[in-house]
Amino acid sequence: MITLNINKKNYKLDADPNTPLLWVLRDNIGLVGTKYGCGVAQCGACVVHLDGEAVRSCVTKISRAQGKKVVTIEGLSASNNHPLQKAWLELDVSQCGYCQAGQIMSAAVLLRENKSPTSQDIDDAMAGNICRCGTYLRIKEAIQLAAKESSSDK
Amino acid sequence: MKQFYNKRPSSALRTFFVLGSLFLFVGIMAFGSNLSIDKQSAINVKTNVVKDSVASVNAFKKVYAVLMSPRCMNCHPAGDVPLQGDDSHPHAMLPKRGLDGKGVSAMKCSNCHQPTNTPGPNTPPGNPNWHLPPADMKMVFEGRSPYQLAKQLVDPKQNGHKDMKKLIEHADDDLVLAGWNMGEGRAHPPLSHAEFKKAWITWLTTGAYAPQEK
Numbered sequence: 001m002i003t004l005n006i007n008k009k010n011y012k013l014d015a016d017p018n019t020p021l022l023w024v025l026r027d028n029i030g031l032v033g034t035k036y037g038c039g040v041a042q043c044g045a046c047v048v049h050l051d052g053e054a055v056r057s058c059v060t061k062i063s064r065a066q067g068k069k070v071v072t073i074e075g076l077s078a079s080n081n082h083p084l085q086k087a088w089l090e091l092d093v094s095q096c097g098y099c100q101a102g103q104i105m106s107a108a109v110l111l112r113e114n115k116s117p118t119s120q121d122i123d124d125a126m127a128g129n130i131c132r133c134g135t136y137l138r139i140k141e142a143i144q145l146a147a148k149e150s151s152s153d154k
Numbered sequence: 155m156k157q158f159y160n161k162r163p164s165s166a167l168r169t170f171f172v173l174g175s176l177f178l179f180v181g182i183m184a185f186g187s188n189l190s191i192d193k194q195s196a197i198n199v200k201t202n203v204v205k206d207s208v209a210s211v212n213a214f215k216k217v218y219a220v221l222m223s224p225r226c227m228n229c230h231p232a233g234d235v236p237l238q239g240d241d242s243h244p245h246a247m248l249p250k251r252g253l254d255g256k257g258v259s260a261m262k263c264s265n266c267h268q269p270t271n272t273p274g275p276n277t278p279p280g281n282p283n284w285h286l287p288p289a290d291m292k293m294v295f296e297g298r299s300p301y302q303l304a305k306q307l308v309d310p311k312q313n314g315h316k317d318m319k320k321l322i323e324h325a326d327d328d329l330v331l332a333g334w335n336m337g338e339g340r341a342h343p344p345l346s347h348a349e350f351k352k353a354w355i356t357w358l359t360t361g362a363y364a365p366q367e368k
Contacts, residue, residue, distance in 0.1 A: 040277045041266035042246065054260040059272045106260035113259045125259040128247040128266075 004065055006031070007075025017063035021055075022046045024062055025072060033073040033101045037130075044129030047102040048072045054109040073101035076108060083146035083153075084108055091142045095133035103129045107143050116147055203318075203359050210360035216345055216353035218300045218365075223343040225333035229286050230295035236286055237296070240341045255286040271337035279337040281329055287314070304357075304364035321358055325351040 002013050006029060013028055025031045025048070034057060037045030041056040048057045049071040050064070076082050084104050087093075094100045103126070110117055110125035117125070122143050131139065220226060228237040234251040235244050252258040257265070267284040271277070287293040291314050295303060306312045308321070316324060324330060334347045343350065357363075 040274070041272070042276075047260070047265075053262060053265055055265045059266065059268055059278060061268065064268065109260040121259075124248075124250050125261055127249065128261050 002062055002066055004062060004070060005068070006070040007072060008069075013062070015062060017061060017066075019062050020058050021048065021050075021060045021062050021065050021070065022057035025057060025070075031072050031074050035098055035101060037099065037102070042130075043099070044102040044106060045099045047105040047129065049105060049109065052109070052112070054106045071105075073105060076105065082108065083150045084111065084142065087142040087146040087149065091138050091145065093135055093138040093142045095131075095135050099129060099131045099133075100135075103131065103139055107139070107146070110143065111147055111150065115151060117143065203361060205361040207361060207363045210357050210363035211365050213353045213356035213360065214300065214304055214363070214365060217350065217357050218303060220333075220343040220345055220350045220353075221295055221303065222298075223333075224341065225336055225343050226330075227295045229329075230293055231286070232294050232296040234289075242296075251286045251289055251292075253289045255288040256284075271335070273338070275339040277337065279332070279340070281332045283329055285329075291315075299367060300365040301367045304362065308358075308362045318358060322355055325354050 002015060002017060004011050004013060004024070006025070011029055013024060015024055015028065022034060022036060025034050026036070034048055035045040036058060037043035039058050041059045044056070046056055046058040047054045049055070049069075050060065051068045077085060082104075084107050088100065088104060093103075106126055106129050107122075110122065114121055114125075119140070122140050126136075126139065126143075129139075221230075224237070224240050224242045228239075228242055228245075231237050233244075235248050236251075237243065238245040247261070249261045249263070250258050252262075257263045263284045263286075266278045268278065268280040269282040270280040272280060291312070293306070293312065293314060298306065310316060313321070331347060333343055336342075345353070
């Protein structure tokens with residue numbers, strides 16, 4: 001049995017320690033906001049936070065997540081009110097939406113570490129998240145808006 | 155017949171001495187060789203340096219071939235983006251080195267590179283300590299000539315403040331060893347790790363001579 005802490009709740013799982021975290025999130029726990037994209041850590045659709053880091057859950061074994069805190073898009077904020085989520089809605093960022101959970105989870109790590117990211121900082125942080133619809137310009141704009149809103153809230 | 159009998163003991167005796175000497179020589183060589191390896195691993199390696207420019211330069215040729223192979227050079231790039239693949243192209247997604255060599259914000263090495271290799275082709279190779287050299291000590295291999303690399307490797311200001319002992323120990327560093335276990339579909343360095351280590355130690359303990367610039 002493996003115990004995982006996901007979105008502040010403990011889950012006891014009878015699963016192979018080598019199972020990718022993404023499988024457990026989606027198939028065992030039913031948190032389907034995180035998406036399967038490439039399966040080889042190339043696209044970023046499956047990004048979740050593991051002790052605050054933007055890991056690719058498709059290649060992260062659950063044995064690595066044991067004893068750590070996992071946060072998925074469902075647990076990013078109490079009521080979908082993270083500055084990034086608000087900015088995403090404000091600017092209608094999503095097109096098909098498939099990659100957007102991963103995009104937001106990566107952007108959240110960026111804003112936590114860098115309250116006022118430059119254009120280059122955003123490019124560097126988001127380079128691993130691919131959007132087939134090509135919403136990159138709106139993603140960037142939303143990150144800038146969220147950064148601005150966060151700083152003006154204080 | 156008498157002569158024959160007289161000769162036989164003498165011939166047998168000679169054979170005994172020859173074989174005995176041979177075994178003794180082999181024994182001494184083996185013991186000496188072990189001693190030599192032990193000394194090379196010992197703390198004060200400087201005392202074991204026996205300068206031999208020819209042996210040193212020859213050993214460095216082997217060292218250079220390994221260090222410039224994709225398995226080593228890909229994480230010692232000239233720029234701030236690691237290289238990738240057997241053709242050493244820029245790493246997909248262009249992850250940046252960051253100050254500590256472990257990436258930046260949402261693009262940290264360990265976000266994709268797990269503690270162990272991920273199974274299957276085209277998956278991220280793994281190591282618990284995956285990183286590039288830090289920004290203040292980039293230890294660039296890419297583009298370095300044999301002369302430049304040899305000089306750089308023994309300069310503490312450019313090699314991560316390593317002295318002779320630490321340089322020798324570095325041959326067995328986990329991340330160096332990972333070069334020979336990079337997961338499915340990736341070519342190995344041109345020498346085995348044992349051959350590399352032998353050449354590395356030979357180069358260092360014969361004076362760490364740099365090949366001349368051509």
